[in-house]
Amino acid sequence: MIKKSLSKMISQTEIAADIFELIVESELAGEITSPGQFVHIRVSNHWDLLLRRPISISSFDPLSKQMTLIYRREGKGTQMLSEWRTGMELDILGPLGNGFPVGEADPGQTAVLAGGGIGVPPLYELSKQLTAKGVNVIHILGFQTAAAVFYEQEFKKLGTTLITTADGTYGTKGFVTDVLKDIEFDCLYACGPAAMLRALEKSCPDKKVYLSLEERMACGIGACLACVCKTKDDRSGAAYKKVCSDGPVFRAGEVLI
Ligand SMILES: Cc1cc2nc3c(=O)[nH]c(=O)nc-3n(C[C@H](O)[C@H](O)[C@H](O)COP(=O)(O)OP(=O)(O)OC[C@H]3O[C@@H](n4cnc5c(N)ncnc54)[C@H](O)[C@@H]3O)c2cc1C
Ligand code: FES
Numbered sequence: 001m002i003k004k005s006l007s008k009m010i011s012q013t014e015i016a017a018d019i020f021e022l023i024v025e026s027e028l029a030g031e032i033t034s035p036g037q038f039v040h041i042r043v044s045n046h047w048d049l050l051l052r053r054p055i056s057i058s059s060f061d062p063l064s065k066q067m068t069l070i071y072r073r074e075g076k077g078t079q080m081l082s083e084w085r086t087g088m089e090l091d092i093l094g095p096l097g098n099g100f101p102v103g104e105a106d107p108g109q110t111a112v113l114a115g116g117g118i119g120v121p122p123l124y125e126l127s128k129q130l131t132a133k134g135v136n137v138i139h140i141l142g143f144q145t146a147a148a149v150f151y152e153q154e155f156k157k158l159g160t161t162l163i164t165t166a167d168g169t170y171g172t173k174g175f176v177t178d179v180l181k182d183i184e185f186d187c188l189y190a191c192g193p194a195a196m197l198r199a200l201e202k203s204c205p206d207k208k209v210y211l212s213l214e215e216r217m218a219c220g221i222g223a224c225l226a227c228v229c230k231t232k233d234d235r236s237g238a239a240y241k242k243v244c245s246d247g248p249v250f251r252a253g254e255v256l257i
Pocket of ligand 2: 216219223226244
């Protein structure tokens, strides 16, 4: 159930250049139904920051009621968030959206989890849930440069982890798709920039592929239409899906990216 909650900040750590790991204690942790769901955070009551900022849930524990969020300091909102300190209370709405379908990969099968930059965080909880049910996971995590790489060790504990950097300063030089072409798999889950998702969709037309879109949002609950995208099979151009409430995860081919 979607709730609004005042959630206590347990810790906040800069884990790579401009990348922050934020742990909160929140009753919302008990409401999460799938990896890839997100929360909507109010970062300030100032008039130009009233719109909540969507951030994916990177991992959660319903017993301790803790959720981990990982975000990149981009603009004013995330700058303000990075200045919040332990013990403060964050106004969080969630959990929102429909996440990755863990049931689409069977025990013994191989799933590739492909993440680009700040699309990497939701794959962590997904990987934990897939490995718990006996799916072999291969992570391909793409970053711009070595200083931006995060969570490599955490992912390595769950399965094979391959890193790419666009400038070649760490791992394989290039993009996630450059590494994917040499891998056999049954199912692909991905989150990252639209260009990466388009390339992945094109490169494996015959596989089960699930893509998480990070469209700009306003309400986050399906009421304002700020986040709509067109469906692929609609000839009239009038049909659409709301990324916040129909997604953010869609099966490849369902929407135009
Ligand atoms: C479902 C969903 C999940 C997301 N999960 C994460 C996450 O786990 N970690 C994370 O760091 N970010 C995530 N984002 C992106 C994050 O919401 C934006 O980076 C953030 O709202 C920017 O706020 P700001 O005030 O700092 O920047 P603004 O001043 O609003 O914008 C600064 C820059 O960020 C870009 N930006 C703004 N909104 C988005 C967006 N929705 N997607 C991509 N770029 C954006 C703008 O184009 C601009 O270049 C997610 C977005 C969505 C829709
Ligand atoms: S953000 Fe309002 S409908 Fe999706």
